[in-house]
Amino acid sequence: MNDLLDLGSGMTFEVDRSHVGWLTFDQADAPNILSNDVLRAFDGLLAQLESRIANGQIHALGIRSGKPGTFIAGADVKAFAELESASAARAASAEGQRIFRRLQRLRVPTVAVIDGTCLGGGTELALHCTYRIATDRPSTRIGLPEVRLGIIPGFGGTVRLPAVVGLQEALQIILAGKPVGARRAGRIGLVDVVVAPERLARELDDFMTLVLSKRVPEQERRSSLATRLLEGTAIGRKLLFTMARRRTRQEAGDHYPAPLRAIDVLEESHGVHVDEAYANEAAAVGELLTSPASQNLVYVFLLSQQAKRALPEETMERTAEIGKAAVLGAGVMGGAIAELMAANDVPVILKDIDQAALDSGMRHASSLLDKAASARVFSPEEASLKLALITGTLDYEGFDDVDLVIEAVVERMQVKQQVLKEVEAVVPEAAVLGTNTSSLSVTGMAQILQHPARMVGIHFFNPVHRMPLVEVVRPETADEVAVATAVRFVLDMGKTPVVVADRAGFLVNRLLSPYLNEAGRLLAEGGGIERIDAVFTGFGMPMGPLRLLDEIGFDIAEHAGKEMGAAFGDRLATSDVIERLIESGRLGKKNGRGFYLYRDGRSTGADPAAADLVCGVTSGGDGALAAAPTRFSDEDILGRCLYLMVNEAAFALGDEIVTDPGMVDIAMVMGTGFPPFRGGLLRWADDVGIREIRDRLEAYAADLGPRFTPAPLLRQLADQDRTFTHSPQTPLP
């Protein structure tokens, strides 16, 4: 190799004996990102290359990453948030396109070597190379996830992808925003060669020899007759775009404009001059990036990154990886938590006191691993190896070298304290003890321990394999390193941690509590089951509050309600609605009878009898219920439930459950599915207007009871005409 040239921004360049230039991306302390600095340095290199190629010094260019597990993770999303106008966004897109087209026009063959994550701008860079070679390790995922940020690919992805893989595959990849693995990429022609990671160096050498001798076999896209008809004829393409539009409308609805715009761009750009196609793309990026949906999605994305760096680096550095763990209680949560650990290659002991419960927990874990294998997250062989990492037991054998225990036994303080006392006696002194409790005091559990500083909350949401949020509960007694270990563990499990203080309901369940209660009250006032739920699904929630109560189970909801009532008084006490339903033998989905009826776990529709049963039920907690069904608008339904949720967030911020309103937003998006295109609860509240919400709360308080009384923080923000989340942000009062 010739001398290594340092291009800055983590990029180096060198030329080997065969006159192949090698550009390596290896940014310090972060995945490789195409920031403005990186793009500028890349552009500078291309300028140099043009003359060295003209002089015959370089015969091919290879582009690779020095970072294990990542090729290039995408463009710099933080920079998106700084683009203030459609024209600035359009110009940024056009600049990226210009640089990548410059790469494409080099007069030598170019090869992208993809060994790890390759997303967004990384994929677009690779698409502008002559060839792509990829390893088939699981972390090699290639995709264009831009629609998830409310935009479309902006560095030429909508032009190059259809050219490389055809329209149908391009539509699928761009509209779903989901990356594909190397094997599929190979099958559809997105990459030219797929190799095992351990053979990469050799195969790359061989491939470069073919490239230099211009003997790379032409890739023939074998297309079926149907594909040829659909993609190769005007009428076929019209049908293809119509079907894509219909499916997208059904799946994404009207709240997410980007996928529909992507279809427009692909359609408009088909068959036009390539310059026009690139211009269409940049214009659409300009429009979309400044749309409220995209700004909110970018805000949520940046918050999720921020949540991952919640604790100081010095503290995180003092944590160790969890080498072995244990889960106590093999119920709904325990089995699923053990599966999550095994899926992430952590050996785990799953303990219960009851053989039947243990068997059922093991079956649950096994079926989740099977499902992941059918979804090709890993192979069936890997699934059985992972299952072998879970050891079921009824005693404490093997606990002497665990690094972490998560307690997920029944929700009773005495039982939890007893179990934790037992386990503390058999684990190493450095082991961290975590509880999955939803509503009990973690401090109360720590109290009975010899070493209370090791006790934290690690609160997963149900279903564990799907819900991305985990609340890490920090009791005042906890050691920072124990909290950081929990955070690191959550990150290693691929979840997003939000660190919260130890108060009843923590953050998410506390905020859900008034929202669910109010939905019950609205039903008692004659709101109608389907109507109430439809208002919220129309707003963008994944399900309405009554459906959610069915999922949670009325017994659990009642229990949680009692804890909340005890902690916060009438404001969060449950209405009598749930009690009435339980008395009549309804528990929700689990026994097939809730607000909806279920057969074999599937809903068969709302049950008007459930509505009749609660109609006119007088409320518990505060505030009398209107004797006769009241008339209210959809706006009232939404406002009564959601303004109460916003108000409770203001109380929770006042109590310092979290101190950053952004963490409320990320927790509600990831823990409840609060619509990300609205940016989360408090970003939405800011958009409605804090004064408007205060005024509405006051009006409701006068009509319906003091549970609507605005929180001091909310009042203060309204008085000062401030917002929760919009920058520039001065600290909350």
Ligand SMILES: NC(=O)c1ccc[n+]([C@@H]2O[C@H](COP(=O)([O-])OP(=O)(O)OC[C@H]3O[C@@H](n4cnc5c(N)ncnc54)[C@H](O)[C@@H]3O)[C@@H](O)[C@H]2O)c1
């Ligand atoms: N189910 C949910 O939606 C959910 C969500 C978040 C958190 N949680 C919390 O997770 C915990 C477990 O909930 P679940 O729904 O899995 O309960 P579950 O009733 O399904 O399971 C509890 C398991 O604990 C076992 N158990 C009881 N005493 C034990 C002991 N001394 N040692 C070992 N095992 C013992 C029981 O046999 C049972 O298998 C609770 O604290 C609950 O509040 C539940």
